[in-house]
Amino acid sequence: MSLNQTNLAELALSIKRWGQELGFAEIRITDVDLSHAEAGLQAWLDAGMHGEMEYMAAHGMKRARPAELVPGTVRVVSARMNYLPRDTENDWRAREQARLADPGAAVISIYARGRDYHKVLRARLQQLADKVKAEIGDFGYRVFTDSAPVMELPLAEKAGLGWRGKHTLLLSRTAGSMFFMGEFLVDLPLPVDQPTGAHCGQCSSCITACPTQAILGPGRLDARRCISYLTIELKHAIPVALRPLIGNRVYGCDDCQTVCPWNKFAQRAVLPDFDQRHGLGHASMVELFAWTEDEFNRKMEGSPIRRIGHQRWLRNLAVGLGNAAAAGARGDAAIVAALLARRDDPSPLVREHVEWALGCHFVQDNGAI
Structure with missing residues (x-):
């Protein structure tokens, strides 16, 4: 099919319509020029702020150059999908x-309480690409969902899906930030959309709310x-100085999002995939700490949590649990019993964190364990 400007404009509108039919909240299109983001990316990497995320530096500036990643690329179709569970309360x-x-509650990031978003979005994006192919025939494309060296946030911002908040996440005036x-x-010269501009104003709630002061200033993380890095990306021991600041957050952290005024507009998912599974929205840490490795693997099948493995889950x-013991949580005896049951865990990583946690109880109790 020969595509002129009229055909391309009509195709862009069709892509946005098909995207909504597939469960995406919004589809926007941009070009591939991210030269404005290269200096910031390099400075962040040079400062070592990516920690153990070697993949952030592995591809150099290719991350900011989509046409080098997939030769022939001239446009990026950027999509967002809401993930608040469908039964989420207004409050x-x-x-x-x-x-x-x-203190005894196991707080898990909302996005991780349902199915692994990588699989859900990738499948839906592939279906969207298939619709384009059915419409125009073969074309060059590649789909991504947080799975390749692509600077998806700057691309989404440039496409007009929202703006980078001071916490560095993307914000939408109509949907907050609770979306994937x-x-x-693509190698199709589709018409591009325009950015929205930033709307954080003087608000700095996210910076103030960060438990570990990881947000150094607007847009600097x-x-x-x-x-989120400490509980998901970090493969080794969590720095001792940061452990008390983690509190009862056992997988990820939503603090900068829950305090953001724009998230009063956050939208619920339209797909059942992101509904809460295995009671992860109201489980206790003692309950989850008792899971065997087999239980963990079985219950976390299809969940993003499974990627960290049972050892880091227990870590x-x-x-x-140590922070709960230090806070004198209700059911303290059960917390100590749970920790003692893991004192001889086969994993040195788990044992070291259990000993630290038991030490928190010792300090709080002012006596021997």
């Missing part, structure tokens, strides 16, 4: 804050201090 932000205030993003790179929970 969900207050509920999340209440969970944080309960994905994109596919030191991942090495971020609880994170041990830190949370």
Whole structure:
């Protein structure tokens, strides 16, 4: 099919319509020029703020040059998909804050309570690409969902899906930040959309709320201090100085999002994939700490949490249980019993964090364990 400017404009509108039919909240299109983002990326990498995320530096500036990643690319189709579970209450932000205030509660990032978004978005993006192919015939493309060296946030911002908030996440005036993003790179010169501009104003709630002060200033994040990094990306021991600041957050952290005023507009998912599974929105740390490796693998099948493995799961929970013991949580005896049961765990990583957690109880109790 020969595509002129009229055909391309009509195709762009069709892509956006098909995207919504597939469960995406919004589809926008941009070109591939990210030269404005290269200096910031290099400075962040040079400062070592990516920590152990070697993949962030592995491809050099190719991350900011989509046409080098997939030769022939001239446009990026950027998509977002809401992930708040369909039964989310209107006062969900207050509920999340209440969970944080309960020392024995296992707080897991909302996005991780359902199915692995990588699989869901990638499959839907592929279906979208298939629709384009059915319409125009073969074309060059590649779909991504947080799975390749692509600077998806700057691309999404340039496409007009939102703006980078001071916490570095993408914000939408109509949907806050509780959404996933994905994109596919195409060799079609589709008409591009325009950016929206930033709307954070003087608000700095996200910076103030960060438990570990990982947000150094507007748009400046030191991942090495971020609880999401510490509980998900970090493969080794969590720095002792940061453990008390993690509280009961055992997988990820939503604090900068729950305090953001724009998230009063956050939208619920339209797909059942992101509904809460295995009670992860109201589980206790003692309950989850008792899972065997087989239980963990079985219950976390299809979940993003499974990627960290049982050892790091126990590591994170041990830190949370230690903080709960230090806070004199209700059911303290059960917390100590749970920790003692893992004192001889085969994993040195788990044992070290369990000993630290038991030490928190010793300090709080002012006596021997």
